[in-house]
Amino acid sequence: MNIRQFSLKYGLSLDTLRFYERRKILIPDRLSNGYRSYGDLHEQKVKLIICLKTIGFSLEEIKQLIELETKPPSETCNDISNQLIDNKIEIIDQQIALLEYGKNTLHDVKKYIEDNSFVKNRDIISDMIENLYNITKSTY
Incomplete structure (x- = not known):
């Protein structure tokens, strides 16, 4: 082709x-x-x-x-491959945790909007955003 x-x-x-x-x-x-x-x-x-x-x-x-x-199979090749894969798994786990927290945060904010308590809960929402930001910083 x-x-x-x-x-x-x-x-x-x-x-x-x-x-x-x-x-x-x-x-x-x-x-x-x-x-x-x-x-x-x-x-x-x-x-x-x-x-x-x-x-x-x-x-x-x-x-x-x-x-x-x-390259021919060797202990060194296996170690390098496993290290690359393990590092990527760790990063993916961090990204999943961030996305789960972000999703839960959005669900909470949506509840505040739906029950018209967004303004009343602005401090709680700000804290959630601050937590999400801190998780983001530690992930990237």
Whole structure:
């Protein structure tokens, strides 16, 4: 599949695919005429890239994981992979906690609006926003 077809199939711009190639994250095969060609392995890899990006991995982290994939299995590779994954799990857990707290805060504010006690409970709402802000600061 050529770069345009691949781009359309996966919703990535041509510039993004070229950028991935320059960064050595997704390197297509080259045909005799120099055109890029993407096959099944590239499709598996781009799906991995899209999934990892979606859950918060940086391109540098993705590149590191992809490079580890090309090395022979070893204790060092396992340690590096596990450390990257453990760090990401910790960040995701923090984000989930933040989103849960944020959702609960919004539900509480909505109740105050629905029962017309928003003004009366302004101090409580300010405290909730302050708590949400502090959690946000510690997460990011």
